[in-house]
Amino acid sequence: MRNRLISVSTIVFGAFGVIIVNLIPLIGIAAGEWNLRAILLIYWIEAVTTVLIAATKSLFAEQGSPGLQAKMEPLHELRAKRGGFQLFHGWPPIYPRNIPFALTILGFWISVGAPPSVLYLWFGHPEFIFSVDILLSIGALVGMQVFEFMTEYIGENEYTDVSAQAIVQTPAQFSAVVLSVGILSTAGDSVTGGGLVFVIVIMKTIISVRRFYAEHAETSILAGLPDFIHQLISRVFEMSRSDEDEIEPQPEVTLPDAEVNARVSTDRRAVLLGSIWTIIFGLFNRFGVGSLVVPAVAVIIGDPLLIGVAMIIPLAVFGAQVLSFYLRYGTIEYQRRGDSIVAYDTVLDAPQWIAPVHTAEFEVKNAVSDRLLDTGTLDITAEKIDRDIQFGPVSNIETAVETLDLPVSQTDRPDRDLAVMGAATALALSFLVVPIGMYFSEKVAPLTAIGFTIAVGPFLFIPVGLLIHAGLSRI
Template identity: 45%
Template sequence: MGSPRIRPDAATVVAAGLLAVIGANLLPLVGVLAWGWDLTSLLIVYWVEALATVLLAALKALFAERGSPSVPGGIEPLHELRAKRGGWQPRDGWPPIYPRNVPFALSILGFWVVTVCPLTFLYLSWVSPTAALSPSLGLSIVALLVAQASSFVSEYVGDERYRDVSAREVLRTPGLLGLVIVTLGWLGTAGRAGGLVVLAGAVLAKTGVSASRFYADRVGRPILHLGERFGGGAAFSEPPPELDVPEAAVIARVAADRRSVLLGSVGAIGFGFVHRLGLCTLAAFGFALLVRDPPLIAVTGLAVLAVVAARVLSYYLRYGTVEYRRRGDALVAYDRLLDAPQWIVSVEPTMDVSVRNAIADRLLGTGTLVVSGVDSVDRDEVRLGPVRDVDRAVERLDLPVARTDRPDRDPAAIAACAGLSLLFLAVPAGLFLTPRVETSTAVGVSVAFGPFFVLLVGVLVWAALSRI
């Protein structure tokens, strides 16, 4: 985490808040001892708390101002938005929403959908709990939700704590609560729901987790250095990745071609399913087709369309709202919607610029340039475009580009890719046309091996279109 935020005159406030957190988390212990709560009652309270925490954490992550280091080996939904700089303020007086934090917010929501929710339904079907909702249980849930909402409004937004945290920091607490729920569910399925010691121990463990997280968030270091023992001292926050615009006046502007950006987003849709949430959405849709349940097909189909729409909007936000400006000796990619520069590079004779062989550019006659060796970003290259007329853009921006033509058309490669695509598509088509194979079997094989064929055909179609 960042540097400690606590001040000597704020120690009393932190201590009072810590006592309040401990008292609120020990309230279920009263329910266990005085109101006869069982394990299912605890699960209901903690499940609602975890759900509220997850939803608020996803909302908090959108406002987090500091940068978040990359997750090693992880691919978040809409991960391409991680490269966006700047924020969008929905209205005056509100903190800005940072698109770079959207992947983290979707990641925690996706984790809840694909892990906690299925485990919850499995627990309900396995244990068949018969807990009755009592007034004390309802009162505890209402108090819990009110406390969560008031903390968000008064502390996170009112005290502007969003300025001192990153999206990765915000999303650590929901993971701990999810672990508590899974542990309690395991105790229930193991047949240990009736022990008073088990119930009291679960409440005390949950209280310790919440108190430790509260102290670490306010003070900047964990209690007893438990975070260093289990977290390996990993960094969860870094300075905001904003750039300073050069002071030189704008002498030329070239806007991105929106038609080409939208067409290019079609090729990027497939990458929207390369993560847990996307794969589970496709699997659910395939299962719905297999069982032929119209309501389930409609729901899962809408989920697939939502992923597609989110991917298209994300791609458009990445490239469609950018304007390329020449400021003195610098070339600036400026996002007009977010009012922030995305990358800056010095224009020199040795500048490494090449032409991107994009399918959308071939179909619409637009052009895209690739600039390598940009120091203002943490990736190897950045994209300039697509623009309506690449030659005119090079001239207006005065870029050291000698040739802007793309590779010539290759009819032989187009024919070969088209033939192989038809060959692969003939396999699932033959299953449905052959009378010896039942329709249910054909659907099952298609669902099981469909992603493999879609991947192969997609690569071949892309290769063919790139040679048009």
């Protein structure tokens, strides 16, 4: 009973603190020193802080996130990764499987919240007054979130009961508030008036209190309260840390009870080379295409400095794809344990998958990287494994098969076929004749050529990429 009362009092006083901090802007409004632009500045900084902290929280979330039918998250392939690594002593581990959710949170703000904010700041010519009370309000709103993250989420081990998928929803409400304030502020204070500012602050306060209850309060804490109060709070503030459909047990693999009889490591050169094709095909999604839009617009504008800054986005996407692919295959050691083959991550110190040797099916993969480096890879199909797994790439596939005693009799790839290579090259060039010729034609303006490339380029990359891949696979 005492623990329950302490929990209830903690939640009540915590919610009271959230209310006080969020109502601070009303003091500035009452004093006549604040307007919608000042509110926008304060809420924008708080929203950015919320996004960054939510992304950081998702990395530490210990519970698993249920699988989604559509693989919409960036680097969604990392969701199959098992284990984590400790970044700071005394802190919980960071789980690579949560990185796609952290990137989703950041991508949501960059694609939805940031562009209107930048346009408003660029074209609206806002005049902000950095007074002491505004700085104190910003410090209070940001400091409250940082304090909660350090003392409660990390200090009180709240990360053990939440999944990354549940945390993704947090920034959406604040982004909506910031965007609404920004849109309203463009109308000018003379039109909107102080009354509308008051309404916005109250709505923002309600959203903050609602989020506080959803993140901190559990149904069991208020079980002793009268039923009508319990039902009212549960309905208004959604008294649950996260929905059941957003959490599943921590996804870990149990090692077989057998000693390691043999080990084979991957060929890291082949892993890095093989990542190129994954990167190319990974660009054909909304995040990949979106990363190319800003550089394309910068090229049309023609500002060299803007082009250089804009190229940071696709380079960051490219680097993330390389690291993701390397983390999937480059740190793996294949172990023979009894009648099983185990893919063990030596960096995360955790098994990734386990396949039965005698019942699994092994098939040689005709990878381009293996063709160029004379390495080898096997595709593995086994029951009770609901995802694609592979063995390799390894430096010498025959030696690896013999070392691990795998039931593979044929390790040769298809023979070189010059006819396929020639046909694929000729067809690829036929697709590229028109767009390349536009840049050398005096009758076509440079902006027209660039616009045509932006509009048609993504559709040409698919057949050209497939043809190049087909030709290299028979080199």
